[in-house]
Amino acid sequence: MAVIRDKMPAFQLFQPASTEEALGVLDQYGADAWVLAGGLDTWDWLKDRVKKPAAVVDLGGVSELSEIRSLGGGLEIGAMATLRDVIRHPEVSEQFSMLADSASQAASPQIQNQGTLGGNVGQDTRCWYYRDGWSCYRAGGNICYADTPTAMNREHAILGASRCVAVNPSDTAPVLVALDAEMVVRNSTGERVIPAQDFFIGPAVDIMRMTALQPGDILTSIRIPWTWANTRFYFEKARDRAVWDFPLANVASAAKISNGVVEDIRIVANGVAPYPVRFLAAEDAVRGRQVGQAVAMEAGELAINGVRPLRHNAYKVTLLRNLVKRSVQGAEA
Numbered sequence: 053m054a055v056i057r058d059k060m061p062a063f064q065l066f067q068p069a070s071t072e073e074a075l076g077v078l079d080q081y082g083a084d085a086w087v088l089a090g091g092l093d094t095w096d097w098l099k100d101r102v103k104k105p106a107a108v109v110d111l112g113g114v115s116e117l118s119e120i121r122s123l124g125g126g127l128e129i130g131a132m133a134t135l136r137d138v139i140r141h142p143e144v145s146e147q148f149s150m151l152a153d154s155a156s157q158a159a160s161p162q163i164q165n166q167g168t169l170g171g172n173v174g175q176d177t178r179c180w181y182y183r184d185g186w187s188c189y190r191a192g193g194n195i196c197y198a199d200t201p202t203a204m205n206r207e208h209a210i211l212g213a214s215r216c217v218a219v220n221p222s223d224t225a226p227v228l229v230a231l232d233a234e235m236v237v238r239n240s241t242g243e244r245v246i247p248a249q250d251f252f253i254g255p256a257v258d259i260m261r262m263t264a265l266q267p268g269d270i271l272t273s274i275r276i277p278w279t280w281a282n283t284r285f286y287f288e289k290a291r292d293r294a295v296w297d298f299p300l301a302n303v304a305s306a307a308k309i310s311n312g313v314v315e316d317i318r319i320v321a322n323g324v325a326p327y328p329v330r331f332l333a334a335e336d337a338v339r340g341r342q343v344g345q346a347v348a349m350e351a352g353e354l355a356i357n358g359v360r361p362l363r364h365n366a367y368k369v370t371l372l373r374n375l376v377k378r379s380v381q382g383a384e385a
Contacts, residue, residue: 059099059101060095060098060099060101061098061101061104063086063098063104063105063106063107063108064106064107064108065107065108065110066107066108066109066110067110067112067113068109068110068111068113068114069113069114070114070116071114071116071117071238071270071272074087074109074111074114074270075238075239075240075268075270076240077107077109078109078239078240078267078268078269078270079240079268080107081105081106081107082267082268083267084105084106084107085105085106085107085108085109085267085268086103086105086107086108086109087109087111087270088108088109088110088111088112089111089131089132089167089168089170089171089174090134090166090167090168090171091166091171092159092163092166092167092171092175093171093175093176094108096183097176097183100183100184100185102183102184102185111131111132111270112132114132116130117130117131117132117133117170117272117273118130118132118133118134118137119133120133120137120138120141120143120144122143123275125275125277125278126275126276126277126278126279126281127143127144127147127148127275127276127278128236128273128274128275128276129144129169129273129274129275129276130169130170130272130273131168131169131170131171131270131271131272131273131274132168132170133168133169133170134164134165134166134167134168134169135155135156135158135159135163135164135165135167135168135169135172136161136164136165138151138152138155138169138224139152139155139156139164146282147278147281147282148227148231148276148280148281148285149285150227150230150231150285150286150287150304150306151224151227151228151231151276153285153287154223154224154226154227154287154289154302154304155169155172155223155224157223157287157289158172158222158223158224159296160295160296163296169224169274170271170274172222172223172224172225173222173224173225173228173235173251173252173263173271173274174262174263174265174271175221175222176262177190177218177219177220177221177262177326178207178218178219178221178298179198179207179208179217179218179219180204181196181197181198181203182218188216189215189216189255189259190216190218190255190259190260191260192260196215196216196217198217198218198362199213199215199217199362201363203362203363203364204364205217205362205363205364205365206364206365207219207298207300207323207365208362208365209324209325209326209362210324210325210359210360210361210362210365210368210369210372211324211325211329211358211359211360212254212256212325212326212327212329213255213325213326213360214254214255214256214259214326215255215259216255216259216326217326217362218326219322219323219324219325219326220252220262220322220323220325220326220327220328221298221299221322221323222322222328223289223299223302223322225248225252225322225328226302226303226304226320226321226322226328227287227304227320228248228274228276229248229249229252229304229318229320229328229330230280230304230305230306230318230319230320230330231248231276231277231279231280231306231318232247232248232249232276232277232279232280232318233247233248233274233275233276233277234246234247234248234274234275234276234277235247235248235251235264235271235274235275236271236272236273236274236275237264237265237269237270237271237272238269238270238272239266239268239269239270240268243272245275246264248274249328249330250264251263251264252264252327252328253327254325254326254327255326262326262327280306280308280318283306283307283308283309284306284307284308284309284382285304285305285306285307286303286304286305286307286378286379286382287302287303287304287305288302288303288375288378288379288382289301289302290302290323290371290375298323299322299323300323300368300371301321301322301323301324301368301371301372301375302321302322302323302375303319303320303321303372303375303376303378303379304319304320304321304379305317305318305319305320305379305380305382306318307338309343312342312343313340313341313342313343314338314339314340314341314342314343315339315340316339317335317338317339317380318330318335319331319334319335319338319351319355319376319379319380321355321372321375321376324368324372331351331354331355331376333354333355333357334350334351334352334354334355334376334380335351337350337351337354338350338351338380343380343381345381347380348377348378348380348381349377351376351377351380352372352373352374352376352377352380353373355372355373355376356369356372356373359372
């Protein structure tokens with residue numbers, strides 16, 4: 053087990069004034085560079101000396117990455133916009149209230165003032181074996197310590213595990229998937245736009261990453277189309293502490309309802325898998341039907357198909373079923 057020294061290793065600190073300048077530094081240092089957003093995930097890694105980058109690129113001085121603006125087809129939120137900026141922005145609260153709600157539950161007020169939306173979706177898993185420096189699969193080893201007979205795995209995955217059972221801890225990530233958001237990523241070769249559903253990846257795709265970001269990439273903004281603006285939203289987060297904590301599980305749903313019938317719906321949960329899980333079968337079961345308790349219960353049962361609870365987290369099966377059930381009932385007109 054790693055010895056926690058609470059002392060950061062030496063590194064070169066760069067504070068660029070533009071995205072182009074930041075990309076130049078990332079090109080120079082490659083995989084030895086670390087992108088710093090709000091720093092709340094970063095400082096844990098560096099103080100515990102688990103991550104030792106040669107260069108840290110602080111994006112706090114790149115003002116263009118903090119803007120929130122309307123586009124022709126929706127809203128664009130800079131990745132460096134703080135959670136507090138997201139919560140207080142009038143268009144976010146009016147058109148996409150679920151995003152403001154999830155950001156307000158993601159952290160304490162102090163952290164909301166410092167943490168960014170890009171940092172919240174890009175943060176690494178909180179599995180203590182991995183973060184304490186154990187040589188697990190995610191860290192390049194050949195074992196998942198959380199998936200052993202004597203492991204402490206109360207907070208780990210019941211879905212989507214492939215060798216690694218660590219979960220994605222973001223509260224805003226499932227909301228962005230439910231809203232059909234797009235993640236704008238830049239590197240020195242250009243820009244690419246990735247659907248939020250594809251931005252978050254599981255261990256079957258790459259066991260050492262939780263997002264599609266590669267060395268040299270910067271998440272510059274998040275685009276949310278007007279498609280789901282001001283529809284019927286539901287967000288709920290289950291956690292140990294009501295004031296602030298990472299999710300044991302959360303759920304986000306967006307529904308278009310006409311005369312009590314669900315025309316379309318998206319249901320996404322996080323904290324139960326290494327990535328936000330969209331429940332297509334549950335959506336199909338609800339779509340085109342009058343919402344009621346029986347339909348909601350059917351959706352909840354479909355959501356837990358294929359679950360694989362570990363020794364200490366079987367409670368998440370019931371939790372997930374009930375969260376999905378309530379997300380459907382909460383969408384009822």
